[in-house]
Amino acid sequence: MVRFDDEHWNTYNAAQEGRTPRRLCRRLLDRAGPGDGRRALDLGAGAGVETAALLDHGWRVLAIDPAPxxxxxxxxxxxxxxxPALTVRRQGVADALPLPPLDLLHAGFTLPFVPPADFPAVWDGLRTALRPGDWCGVTLFGPRDTWAADPTLAGRLSFHDRDELDDLCSGWDVVEVLEEENDGPSFGGPKHWHTLEVVARRPLDDTGPR
Ligand SMILES: C[S@@+](CC[C@H](N)C(=O)[O-])C[C@H]1O[C@@H](n2cnc3c(N)ncnc32)[C@H](O)[C@@H]1O
Incomplete structure (x- = not known):
């Protein structure tokens, strides 16, 4: 049984130190261009690898994560x-709402760990923080992921299929979706991974209230 508790995330994040930035972050940076002092949120910053990459590209970064x-x-x-361009808080996303206005949201392998009961309010809070022209890169877990059928995780993790992803991003330009399924390792043992890696943008002319 996998427990996504403090001890788990401490071990997980310690093991991530020193790796290269993940593909989602690199794709998002390619799309969004140099930060030039714009504001990014690294949600579930973990070991800070992607936070550092965002800062390296000129973004000011708010990094939040509830892990020890x-x-x-x-x-x-x-x-x-x-x-000086970094603000980092030990905090879960629900406690960070309302968020300050952002220019970019990065959430790599984080949103699936928001419980389904909290997800709508969290997603609404993230959408509210993004302004016209802003960029968003998130990983979601799909319904054929091993953990979706694990009764010990029921009500703890969130899963979204492609139609639900389109609903979440309604009104935005969904620029890239990489949907992948493969069997591989995890910190909880071997599993079937079903992931959706999404880069989206709120249209520049979408100036109405969110
Ligand atoms: C799989 S790790 C990913 C970390 C990092 N983004 C990466 O790609 O390596 C998930 C991270 O989400 C964090 N997390 C879990 N629940 C969260 C929540 N409600 N709000 C924000 N972060 C959360 C965990 O502490 C953990 O660091």
Whole structure:
């Protein structure tokens, strides 16, 4: 049985230190261009690898994660010269709402760990923070993921199929979706992965209230 508790995330995030930034972050940075001081949220920042990449590309970054040692771990991942542009908080997303206005949202392998009961309010809060022209890159878990059928995880993790993804992104330009399924390792043992990696943008002319 997998327990996504403090001990799990501490071990997981420690193992991520020093790796290269994930594909989702690289794709998002390619699309969004240089930050030039614009504001990014790294939601579920983990070891801070993607936080550091965003800072390296000129973004000011709010990094949040409820895992132990988040402040120390993420700060250590960031070059000292970039630390003035970093705000890091040990916090879950529901407690971070309402968010300040953003120009970019990055949530790599984080939103599936928001319980379904909280997900609508969290997603609404994220959408509200994004302004016309803003970029969003998120990983979702699909319904054929092993964990979707695990009764010990019922009510704890969120899963979305492609139609639900389109609903979540209604009114936005869904620029890229990489939907993948494969068998592979995880910190909870071997499993079937079903992931949707999404890059979307709120249209520039979408100026109505969110
Ligand atoms: C699979 S890890 C991904 C971390 C990092 N983004 C990466 O790609 O390595 C999931 C992260 O989400 C964080 N997390 C879990 N629940 C969360 C929540 N409600 N709000 C924000 N982050 C959360 C965990 O603490 C963990 O660091």
């Amino acid at each position: 040692s988040t402040v120390e771990r993420v700060t250590a991942a960031v070059a000292p010269a970039h630390r």
